[in-house]
Amino acid sequence: MTNWDIANILLQTKLLLLLRGEKELAAKYENAAYTIGILDYPANDKGIAFLPEIIQSDIQEILNTGNCEAKETLEKEIPKSLRGIANLPGMRAENAIKLYEKLQIDSINDLKRAVSSGEIKEKKEFGTRFEEQLRRSLIEYERDFKELTLFEGYTYAKSIMMFLNKDFTIKLAGSVRRGKELVNNIDFVVAGDKEKFKKTLNELISIRKTGKENQNFVSIKDKYNIILNFYFVPHEYFYSALIYFTGSKIYSKMLNEIGKVKGFNISKEGYLLIEGQDEKQIFEKLGMQYTPPEIREGEEEIDLALSNSLPELIDEKDIKGDLHIHSNFSDGTNSIREIKNEASFKNYTFIAITDHSQSLKIARGVSKEKLLKEFEIIDKINMDGDEPVLLKGIEAEINMDGTLDVEMDLEKKFDIIIGALHAFSQTNYENTERVKKAIESGLINVIAHPTGRIIHVREAMPLNFDEISKAASKNRVTLEINLFPNRIDLSSGLVKEARRNGLKYFSIGTDAHNTGHLNFMEYGIKILRRSWVKREELINTFELKELREFLWNRKH
Numbered sequence: 001m002t003n004w005d006i007a008n009i010l011l012q013t014k015l016l017l018l019l020r021g022e023k024e025l026a027a028k029y030e031n032a033a034y035t036i037g038i039l040d041y042p043a044n045d046k047g048i049a050f051l052p053e054i055i056q057s058d059i060q061e062i063l064n065t066g067n068c069e070a071k072e073t074l075e076k077e078i079p080k081s082l083r084g085i086a087n088l089p090g091m092r093a094e095n096a097i098k099l100y101e102k103l104q105i106d107s108i109n110d111l112k113r114a115v116s117s118g119e120i121k122e123k124k125e126f127g128t129r130f131e132e133q134l135r136r137s138l139i140e141y142e143r144d145f146k147e148l149t150l151f152e153g154y155t156y157a158k159s160i161m162m163f164l165n166k167d168f169t170i171k172l173a174g175s176v177r178r179g180k181e182l183v184n185n186i187d188f189v190v191a192g193d194k195e196k197f198k199k200t201l202n203e204l205i206s207i208r209k210t211g212k213e214n215q216n217f218v219s220i221k222d223k224y225n226i227i228l229n230f231y232f233v234p235h236e237y238f239y240s241a242l243i244y245f246t247g248s249k250i251y252s253k254m255l256n257e258i259g260k261v262k263g264f265n266i267s268k269e270g271y272l273l274i275e276g277q278d279e280k281q282i283f284e285k286l287g288m289q290y291t292p293p294e295i296r297e298g299e300e301e302i303d304l305a306l307s308n309s310l311p312e313l314i315d316e317k318d319i320k321g322d323l324h325i326h327s328n329f330s331d332g333t334n335s336i337r338e339i340k341n342e343a344s345f346k347n348y349t350f351i352a353i354t355d356h357s358q359s360l361k362i363a364r365g366v367s368k369e370k371l372l373k374e375f376e377i378i379d380k381i382n383m384d385g386d387e388p389v390l391l392k393g394i395e396a397e398i399n400m401d402g403t404l405d406v407e408m409d410l411e412k413k414f415d416i417i418i419g420a421l422h423a424f425s426q427t428n429y430e431n432t433e434r435v436k437k438a439i440e441s442g443l444i445n446v447i448a449h450p451t452g453r454i455i456h457v458r459e460a461m462p463l464n465f466d467e468i469s470k471a472a473s474k475n476r477v478t479l480e481i482n483l484f485p486n487r488i489d490l491s492s493g494l495v496k497e498a499r500r501n502g503l504k505y506f507s508i509g510t511d512a513h514n515t516g517h518l519n520f521m522e523y524g525i526k527i528l529r530r531s532w533v534k535r536e537e538l539i540n541t542f543e544l545k546e547l548r549e550f551l552w553n554r555k556h
């Protein structure tokens with residue numbers, strides 16, 4: 001039983017609780033799932049003492065029996081057809097309930113029929129956009145393998161390796177290691193006895209289907225429909241093979257060419273037969289600088305590595321704080337005190353509390369009175385005098401006319417103002433003008449989740465990204481790299497485009513809605529590195545004083 005399996009059962013329980021309307025308890029389960037999922041060691045009774053007692057006992061039960069009573073009881077209570085609909089990719093529990101109760105949709109087939117007959121879009125409470133989302137969900141549902149967000153791929157891989165690396169040399173490779181935002185499979189390179197490995201794997205993972213297999217390769221599809229590939233290689237060539245199976249196709253081909261010129265042979269699987277203790281030694285033997293896995297794409301990094309001029313990319317230890325966090329003042333579930341306590345384990349200097357502004361009713365946007373109360377609490381906690389220092393922030397709605405939902409008489413009290421668009425306009429022009437107007441207002445520091453894409457739910461809004469990034473650059477507004485796993489909408493391609501348009505500063509935030517979500521920063525480093533983000537480009541690496549000066553640059 002991997003941590004991933006445990007996290008999945010907890011997330012299932014969360015969903016069932018939401019279907020029963022128990023939001024608060026559901027949030028506790030979600031919080032625990034994201035905490036367990038990212039642990040560096042296998043969950044056991046000693047390792048989970050920090051979780052609420054009720055969830056500790058569930059996990060104990062899961063470890064002993066593979067399931068927990070809390071989940072089984074809920075499954076008996078909630079109709080199977082409703083559960084089926086709620087489990088569709090990208091589906092929100094409240095929408096599943098609406099479909100089930102208001103339209104009496106009783107099965108996936110029913111739902112398909114309702115979508116294709118136009119019944120969904122005709123209903124006022126659903127509309128065309130929701131119909132489009134359902135179409136996307138259904139396509140995703142019918143795919144014969146599960147497409148994963150980077151967060152899922154990364155955490156699952158991690159939870160598998162922590163069990164297998166006791167008996168085998170195993171490392172993550174492929175697109176997950178390179179930090180691609182969406183991945184179709186998880187690749188591993190393994191040194192060790194293949195048959196013994198298969199046996200161990202079988203004990204750890206529920207295998208649904210065995211795919212291609214040959215002497216040095218095994219592919220399986222697990223019970224979640226996730227494809228896992230294992231490449232078996234001899235110990236002496238492990239790191240050379242790891243480089244080969246990590247790089248994009250073009251990258252590995254180009255590296256092989258360099259190797260051939262240097263006189264190295266190539267195995268029948270394709271990797272260079274170069275011995276080495278780690279990847280760095282292999283690169284040295286090729287006359288190259290060590291290249292971080294996230295940028296091994298076959299672009300300019302090969303030439304730069306050959307001339308020893310790769311820039312130094314950002315590292316986890318460079319991050320001094322998280323700049324997008326929600327508390328229970330809006331739609332988050334933890335108190336500001338709880339957030340501070342959790343963040344203090346992360347060696348942060350600062351964190352920003354950025355609850356939704358008043359007009360976003362669906363996310364319990366905070367009123368002026370509540371904001372004042374929030375400031376009071378932040379001031380009080382900051383009196384402790386320890387780190388991380390809490391910054392007073394807000395995620396302000398960009399209204400339809402491009403104005404901002406910010407109480408102007410409180411404006412000076414904010415350390416950071418994030419502008420965000422949650423309800424899109426139909427046209428490219430309107431969205432672009434709205435965002436541009438917000439940027440040019442001089443009132444905001446950051447544009448949150450700039451394209452609005454949500455994986456498996458909706459595409460990016462129509463938007464002229466060129467104009468947005470140019471405006472941001474002119475007004476010293478950062479574009480946010482949002483780490484919520486199904487957002488990561490500022491892809492490496494867009495970061496590079498923004499940089500070409502002169503944008504010098506970016507920011508990063510987990511968009512945490514509970515303390516478990518604060519853990520998203522760990523995999524987020526991959527996204528930053530993949531976008532070639534350097535320390536000086538990311539305001540989260542600034543010292544607090546420097547950050548305050550940068551943020552205070554707003555017009556007052």
Ligand SMILES: [Zn+2]
Nearest residue numbers: 395420448449
């Ligand atoms: Zn938002």
Ligand SMILES: [Zn+2]
Nearest residue numbers: 324326395511
């Ligand atoms: Zn947010």
